[in-house]
Amino acid sequence: MADLHFLANPARFRRFSQRVLPGLGFATVLMLAFGLYMAFFVAPVDYQQGQTVRIMFLHVPSAWLSMGGYALLAGLGASLLVWRHPLAALMARAAAPVGASFAAVCLLTGSLWGRPMWGTYWVWDARLTSMLLLFFLYLGHIALSRAYDEPERGDRSAAILALVGVINLPIIKFSVDWWNTLHQPASVTRLDAPAIHNSILIPLVWMAVSLLLLFVFLVLVRTETEIDRRRLENAAVQEEEAAA
Amino acid sequence: MSGFTALVARDLRLVWRRPGDVGVVLAFFVVAVVLFPLGIGPETNILQRIAAGVLWCAALFAALLSLERLFAADYEDGTLDLLLLAPWPLELAALAKCTSHWIVTGLPLSLLAPVLGVAFGLDGDSLLALFATLLIGTPTLSLIGGLAAALTLGARKSGALLALLALPLCVPTLIFGAGAVETLAAGEGLWTHLAILGALALVALATTPWAIAAALRQAGE
Numbered sequence: 001m002a003d004l005h006f007l008a009n010p011a012r013f014r015r016f017s018q019r020v021l022p023g024l025g026f027a028t029v030l031m032l033a034f035g036l037y038m039a040f041f042v043a044p045v046d047y048q049q050g051q052t053v054r055i056m057f058l059h060v061p062s063a064w065l066s067m068g069g070y071a072l073l074a075g076l077g078a079s080l081l082v083w084r085h086p087l088a089a090l091m092a093r094a095a096a097p098v099g100a101s102f103a104a105v106c107l108l109t110g111s112l113w114g115r116p117m118w119g120t121y122w123v124w125d126a127r128l129t130s131m132l133l134l135f136f137l138y139l140g141h142i143a144l145s146r147a148y149d150e151p152e153r154g155d156r157s158a159a160i161l162a163l164v165g166v167i168n169l170p171i172i173k174f175s176v177d178w179w180n181t182l183h184q185p186a187s188v189t190r191l192d193a194p195a196i197h198n199s200i201l202i203p204l205v206w207m208a209v210s211l212l213l214l215f216v217f218l219v220l221v222r223t224e225t226e227i228d229r230r231r232l233e234n235a236a237v238q239e240e241e242a243a244a
Numbered sequence: 245m246s247g248f249t250a251l252v253a254r255d256l257r258l259v260w261r262r263p264g265d266v267g268v269v270l271a272f273f274v275v276a277v278v279l280f281p282l283g284i285g286p287e288t289n290i291l292q293r294i295a296a297g298v299l300w301c302a303a304l305f306a307a308l309l310s311l312e313r314l315f316a317a318d319y320e321d322g323t324l325d326l327l328l329l330a331p332w333p334l335e336l337a338a339l340a341k342c343t344s345h346w347i348v349t350g351l352p353l354s355l356l357a358p359v360l361g362v363a364f365g366l367d368g369d370s371l372l373a374l375f376a377t378l379l380i381g382t383p384t385l386s387l388i389g390g391l392a393a394a395l396t397l398g399a400r401k402s403g404a405l406l407a408l409l410a411l412p413l414c415v416p417t418l419i420f421g422a423g424a425v426e427t428l429a430a431g432e433g434l435w436t437h438l439a440i441l442g443a444l445a446l447v448a449l450a451t452t453p454w455a456i457a458a459a460l461r462q463a464g465e
Contacts, residue, residue: 161395172413
């Protein structure tokens with residue numbers, strides 16, 4: 001962690017990100033292109049799920065990234081509240097919509113997969129419901145961080161919320177599991193994964209890595225934008241004060 | 245501790261002088277609950293089945309409704325600044341505010357819900373279970389709601405935002421609160437649910453005062 005502290009300074013971070021971003025973007029595009037090619041053309045058709053199994057290559061990594069993204073928000077929140085790193089606030093502001101988008105992609109692809117497989121777009125399955133609640137937690141974070149006239153207050157309120165949310169997530173997950181078994185003992189068809197075959201596993205891991213790169217890339221670009229936006233706002237305020 | 249009781253007593257006195265504020269919340273609760281039979285239809289077996297869920301959701305909304313003003317009045321008239329400067333922990337002040345909120349909303353809602361439950365055709369045991377779950381569950385709602393109120397203090401559109409923040413965090417309490425009454429109907433033990441509700445309340449009691457105090461501190465800066 002101590003090694004990363006040098007990035008806490010926005011100006012230094014910007015120099016670092018400008019060096020890293022072009023290569024990272026290039027790698028993301030290449031990885032993603034090859035991953036999608038594997039997912040759509042190379043990976044075999046599942047004997048039960050048919051072509052719909054290809055949705056999983058997008059669905060599963062999105063679920064992982066949306067959960068990891070919330071953990072990132074909590075980590076950034078802690079770093080803002082403990083060390084008052086200005087960059088942590090900007091990065092949290094940048095990362096929350098990206099994480100929320102991955103949660104939305106996970107929900108949408110899941111519902112598109114559910115239609116042919118389960119015969120319905122939505123079931124009140126425990127996993128679906130807890131992912132939906134995670135999406136709501138993201139929305140709350142985004143709304144709260146942008147609800148104040150002074151952006152710093154929104155940053156710190158959202159940081160506290162992210163920490164409370166991360167404590168609550170396991171409790172919510174547990175209670176939703178309990179709730180579902182309570183209401184429908186014969187649960188909906190669940191993918192009882194019989195040790196996934198390599199022909200599926202390799203594209204899946206490949207896609208997970210490429211989407212992780214995409215996540216990092218988007219967060220870095222958006223953080224840069226937030227730094228610039230904060231600078232412009234400060235400059236505008238100073239100009240106004242000088243004119244007054 | 246004297247500061248704690250003094251703060252609770254002060255809040256209760258303020259409410260006592262304007263009882264209409266509590267009355268509005270309870271009236272909202274009754275009206276919201278009455279809308280369900282009107283919307284769904286008067287078949288007793290359906291109403292019995294949804295009673296616990298409806299009463300719990302309505303209680304949750306009613307509790308949220310009154311939370312927006314929990315810290316706002318103190319924030320506007322400067323009381324909050326004095327609490328921040330006071331030589332005793334802000335966490336205790338946060339707990340005091342939530343306690344008084346529970347006394348004026350959670351407690352009356354718990355007492356009122358079984359009365360409305362009769363109109364949904366719940367039997368005696370279910371009514372008792374409903375009362376018990378609300379009594380143990382509503383403190384959690386006051387604590388989580390108190391946190392949401394502190395986080396949205398001074399924000400734009402704070403009312404809707406407060407609900408957006410608090411509702412997902414209240415899901416576990418809702419599930420076990422409403423679920424308890426249903427398991428009773430299925431002939432299972434009530435105690436597991438009550439124990440879990442108690443555990444949720446204790447977790448909230450142990451964590452939220454610190455988070456509320458942190459939120460209030462940065463609001464006062």
